[in-house]
Amino acid sequence: MSLGRFGGVNAGYVLELYERFQRDPESVDAETRAAFEHWSPTELDPAPTTPVVDNTPASVHAVVAATILADSIRRYGHLAAQLDPLGAPPIGDPSLSTESYGITDEDLKRLPASLVGGPVAETSSSAFEAIEKLRRVYCSSTGFDYSHVFVPEERDWLRHAAESGRFWPPLDPESTQALLDRITQVEVFERFLQRTFPGKTRFSVEGLDMLVPMLDEIISGAADTGARHTVIGMAHRGRLNVLAHVLEKPYAQILAEFKDPVLTERLRIDLGWMGDVKYHAGARTSSPTGHTFVTMPPNPSHLEAVNPVVVGMARAAGTVTDQPGPARFSSAATLPVLIHGDAAFPGQGIVAETLNLSLLDGYDTGGTIHIISNNQLGFTATPDQSYSTSYASGLARGFKIPIVHVNADDPAACLEAARLAWEYRGRFQRDFLIDLIGYRRHGHNEGDEPAFTQPLMYKKIAAHPTVREQFARTLIAQGAQTPASVEALVKQHYGVLEEAFASLKPEEDLEPPVPEPAPPGAAGRAETAVPIERLRQINEGLQAAPPGFVFHKKLERGRERRKSILDKTSERTIDWAAAEELAFASILADGVPIRLTGEDVERGTFSHRHAVFHDVETGATFVPLQTFAQASASFEIHNSPLSEAGVVGFEFGYNIQDPNCLVIWEAQYGDFINGAQVIIDQFVTSSRAKWGLQPSLVFLLPHGHEGQGPEHSSARPERFLQSAADINIRVVNCTTAAQYFHLLRRQAALLQRDPLPLVVLTPKSLLRHPLVASTPMELAEGRFRSVIDDQEARQRASSVRRLVLCSGKVYVDLVASERRASASQIGIVRLEQLAPFPRVALREVLDGYTTLEEVVWLQEEPENMGAWEWLRPQLEELIADRCSLRYISRARSASPSEGSAAWHQITQRKLVDEAFSLDARPLAESGVRSKAIHNLTASKR
Ligand SMILES: Cc1ncc(C[n+]2csc(CCOP(=O)(O)OP(=O)(O)O)c2C)c(N)n1
Numbered sequence: 001m002s003l004g005r006f007g008g009v010n011a012g013y014v015l016e017l018y019e020r021f022q023r024d025p026e027s028v029d030a031e032t033r034a035a036f037e038h039w040s041p042t043e044l045d046p047a048p049t050t051p052v053v054d055n056t057p058a059s060v061h062a063v064v065a066a067t068i069l070a071d072s073i074r075r076y077g078h079l080a081a082q083l084d085p086l087g088a089p090p091i092g093d094p095s096l097s098t099e100s101y102g103i104t105d106e107d108l109k110r111l112p113a114s115l116v117g118g119p120v121a122e123t124s125s126s127a128f129e130a131i132e133k134l135r136r137v138y139c140s141s142t143g144f145d146y147s148h149v150f151v152p153e154e155r156d157w158l159r160h161a162a163e164s165g166r167f168w169p170p171l172d173p174e175s176t177q178a179l180l181d182r183i184t185q186v187e188v189f190e191r192f193l194q195r196t197f198p199g200k201t202r203f204s205v206e207g208l209d210m211l212v213p214m215l216d217e218i219i220s221g222a223a224d225t226g227a228r229h230t231v232i233g234m235a236h237r238g239r240l241n242v243l244a245h246v247l248e249k250p251y252a253q254i255l256a257e258f259k260d261p262v263l264t265e266r267l268r269i270d271l272g273w274m275g276d277v278k279y280h281a282g283a284r285t286s287s288p289t290g291h292t293f294v295t296m297p298p299n300p301s302h303l304e305a306v307n308p309v310v311v312g313m314a315r316a317a318g319t320v321t322d323q324p325g326p327a328r329f330s331s332a333a334t335l336p337v338l339i340h341g342d343a344a345f346p347g348q349g350i351v352a353e354t355l356n357l358s359l360l361d362g363y364d365t366g367g368t369i370h371i372i373s374n375n376q377l378g379f380t381a382t383p384d385q386s387y388s389t390s391y392a393s394g395l396a397r398g399f400k401i402p403i404v405h406v407n408a409d410d411p412a413a414c415l416e417a418a419r420l421a422w423e424y425r426g427r428f429q430r431d432f433l434i435d436l437i438g439y440r441r442h443g444h445n446e447g448d449e450p451a452f453t454q455p456l457m458y459k460k461i462a463a464h465p466t467v468r469e470q471f472a473r474t475l476i477a478q479g480a481q482t483p484a485s486v487e488a489l490v491k492q493h494y495g496v497l498e499e500a501f502a503s504l505k506p507e508e509d510l511e512p513p514v515p516e517p518a519p520p521g522a523a524g525r526a527e528t529a530v531p532i533e534r535l536r537q538i539n540e541g542l543q544a545a546p547p548g549f550v551f552h553k554k555l556e557r558g559r560e561r562r563k564s565i566l567d568k569t570s571e572r573t574i575d576w577a578a579a580e581e582l583a584f585a586s587i588l589a590d591g592v593p594i595r596l597t598g599e600d601v602e603r604g605t606f607s608h609r610h611a612v613f614h615d616v617e618t619g620a621t622f623v624p625l626q627t628f629a630q631a632s633a634s635f636e637i638h639n640s641p642l643s644e645a646g647v648v649g650f651e652f653g654y655n656i657q658d659p660n661c662l663v664i665w666e667a668q669y670g671d672f673i674n675g676a677q678v679i680i681d682q683f684v685t686s687s688r689a690k691w692g693l694q695p696s697l698v699f700l701l702p703h704g705h706e707g708q709g710p711e712h713s714s715a716r717p718e719r720f721l722q723s724a725a726d727i728n729i730r731v732v733n734c735t736t737a738a739q740y741f742h743l744l745r746r747q748a749a750l751l752q753r754d755p756l757p758l759v760v761l762t763p764k765s766l767l768r769h770p771l772v773a774s775t776p777m778e779l780a781e782g783r784f785r786s787v788i789d790d791q792e793a794r795q796r797a798s799s800v801r802r803l804v805l806c807s808g809k810v811y812v813d814l815v816a817s818e819r820r821a822s823a824s825q826i827g828i829v830r831l832e833q834l835a836p837f838p839r840v841a842l843r844e845v846l847d848g849y850t851t852l853e854e855v856v857w858l859q860e861e862p863e864n865m866g867a868w869e870w871l872r873p874q875l876e877e878l879i880a881d882r883c884s885l886r887y888i889s890r891a892r893s894a895s896p897s898e899g900s901a902a903w904h905q906i907t908q909r910k911l912v913d914e915a916f917s918l919d920a921r922p923l924a925e926s927g928v929r930s931k932a933i934h935n936l937t938a939s940k941r
Pocket residue numbers: 237301302303340341342343344345348373375377378379444
């Protein structure tokens with residue numbers, strides 16, 4: 001016997017069958033049994049060199065063929081599914097045709113259905129019938145694409161779900177009527193907008209109308225199974241329709257926004273309100289009982305950037321933080337839904353970063369439901385210009401996410417996909433993707449001419465009936481509707497919109513969510529001192545370890561030292577890490593939960609934090625901030641994956657969803673923050689002015705020129721400062737452990753009263769520097785100071801000619817310099833907070849020096865970086881005609897720092913020398929810039 005075309009892998013399958021037959025002849029069907037009775041495995045030719053003649057008894061050949069055919073349909077059936085509503089034929093695959101296996105339908109009819117297996121076999125009388133049913137499941141208007149799912153239980157479940165049809169919606173008269181009503185509403189909304197505001201951009205959903213009923217299905221299904229929060233993220237396409245119909249944003253408000261109203265001066269100037277275009281707006285709705293919520297955060301134009309934000313929001317929505325210990329997350333309570341573009345999903349890297357979060361501790365949400373609203377175009381770009389994968393959804397395969405491609409013109413198939421998605425997610429707590437394949441009825445926006453680039457496609461679209469029209473025709477043919485009833489439904493929905501439009505009073509209807517800033521005087525202020533006794537109790541609590549826990553020797557010694565750091569109240573025993581831990585612990589003791597994430601944060605990049613100890617014998621972990629006796633809220637800490645945009649977006653979302661939690665993200669080195677620049681620009685610094693959000697996310701960004709080269713020196717403070725507008729961000733570069741302690745406590749205290757994102761430029765080598773250490777009394781008294789005067793210079797204020805203003809690490813370089821001792825005419829004042837500019841505090845300090853000739857801003861960053869360009873106009877205004885203003889910096893440069901440590905030291909020394917040289921002159925050739933920008937003293941006196 002020869003296996004003919006079933007060599008190789010298929011031979012293996014025959015052998016398996018044969019072994020089964022040998023063990024138990026009854027375990028294979030009668031025909032296979034008969035064939036094997038006259039066959040031996042020695043007849044297998046593993047590598048036939050000449051064409052083999054197929055003299056296989058038909059039954060064995062057919063048995064093998066039938067099983068492989070069934071398997072191929074399950075794996076590759078989607079390649080033959082009619083997924084394009086515009087009729088492009090599927091690419092197909094030879095493995096799906098009976099003929100490819102050298103068998104006929106007649107052969108299949110002689111074989112039992114059990115060879116095909118699964119639910120279809122149970123209701124079929126032959127393999128032929130079962131295969132036909134499989135084809136209807138896998139090759140119709142749904143393409144089940146799950147063969148890449150590795151977990152057998154999941155694959156079996158998916159297979160059974162697809163083949164049993166148990167998620168196929170019962171299109172009984174009531175649900176049919178409801179569906180027709182819904183898609184009529186969706187279509188009429190777009191048509192009304194087109195008629196009322198012709199050509200105005202709205203990014204119509206038309207061509208993907210089923211998106212709305214699918215979201216209905218997902219949201220109600222999730223709510224039925226206990227999800228309290230659904231968070232939906234989506235871009236422009238179909239957003240207005242989803243806002244109106246899923247988020248229940250009033251028609252009147254949407255219509256008023258089409259009139260582009262100009263808001264009052266108070267909103268624009270006093271409160272910094274800028275607003276955003278209507279198709280970026282967010283909304284939130286709750287069920288009539290108030291038990292379930294659907295939220296759609298606002299969205300910037302930057303496609304897919306909202307993905308991690310939504311996932312972070314969903315994580316926060318399912319997290320309980322009011323108990324000490326780790327935060328408790330319940331996946332059943334929350335559901336993230338992300339709607340992607342078919343060009344953006346494969347194109348934007350943040351998609352992969354977000355998918356990578358899906359199963360990670362601290363980031364997992366119990367599964368996101370993804371829908372690609374696939375209109376087969378990205379603006380003008382075609383699929384072959386947009387992705388290298390076979391489908392727009394290809395990336396999801398690598399994450400083992402089940403994918404269902406579905407033709408958007410088949411309502412029942414679309415609803416089945418939606419049901420399958422939430423059932424799978426609920427059961428396996430993993431992501432699911434629906435590739436909803438439709439078309440785009442108009443241009444990219446409604447003023448755009450699509451026929452310039454897609455003439456053939458748009459000829460087809462012009463003649464293509466809408467999904468509502470097709471569905472209505474079917475119902476009319478079935479006698480379930482009449483042309484008149486269908487038309488009445490259209491009129492009814494027009495009527496509602498017309499009424500809303502007629503009642504429109506734009507200024508009154510529009511209520512932008514403008515947050516009021518804290519009242520003047522109260523902004524940024526909080527009592528943050530912690531009595532020494534309380535600190536001692538907390539510190540003692542932190543030192544209590546689980547019985548028998550074996551610490552690493554070095555860390556054990558560190559813990560020993562920690563025990564006594566509060567004993568002597570006026571000795572500098574508090575270093576940066578101790579201040580941070582005491583700040584965190586006291587915040588937790590005050591009942592404010594904390595979430596701290598970033599690359600390697602558990603230990604700290606510079607091995608200073610050790611928030612998580614590892615038992616050197618058992619590997620068990622111990623987190624003192626989760627177990628100390630005084631804690632009254634949760635402490636969450638996670639080493640993040642190696643991502644910036646994804647994880648910062650996630651923390652932003654977490655933060656806005658749970659504004660009462662102190663959410664902190666730490667960069668490995670500050671410069672890596674630029675990997676998240678879109679999140680910073682589009683969300684962190686601007687979301688208040690655009691959307692009325694009030695983030696309070698904290699960024700810890702190691703910063704300072706220490707000779708580590710261009711990439712490990714600067715957290716690029718200039719980028720944050722360029723976006724600073726007084727009421728959107730705080731940027732701090734503080735110089736002592738106590739300042740850091742008060743700063744963290746202030747941020748926690750202001751979460752509700754005066755929330756703003758906080759950027760802290762944190763030390764690296766200075767983490768353990770004695771000049772940065774503080775006394776316990778400095779924690780027990782006082783508060784964060786935005787400006788720190790030079791106490792020594794203040795004693796001799798009348799002889800001070802130059803005041804050097806600086807921030808952060810360069811201050812330590814100055815005071816550690818041997819030139820400091822002889823510089824009696826120079827004072828060194830620290831600007832601990834760069835933004836909002838501490839005008840009042842700095843003026844008070846300047847007022848104390850009446851003989852000043854010059855204020856110098858000293859920074860170690862190049863002239864075009866650091867804080868100089870932010871400070872310059874503010875210092876000019878403040879100093880006015882008091883004296884001159886000078887700056888000292890590295891020379892203007894394309895790169896933040898020198899690439900050599902020795903070169904760095906030379907430049908750094910020059911900077912310091914220049915600060916102490918009263919006869920300073922421009923030193924362009926030295927790599928350092930020292931320049932008086934004007935001499936107001938001379939010109940204005
Ligand atoms: C990050 C980013 N790059 C470029 C653009 C400009 N842009 C807006 S829509 C669009 C096409 C998007 O295509 P697709 O993802 O398929 O969504 P569709 O508009 O077709 O629904 C482009 C390139 C953008 N908004 N965001």
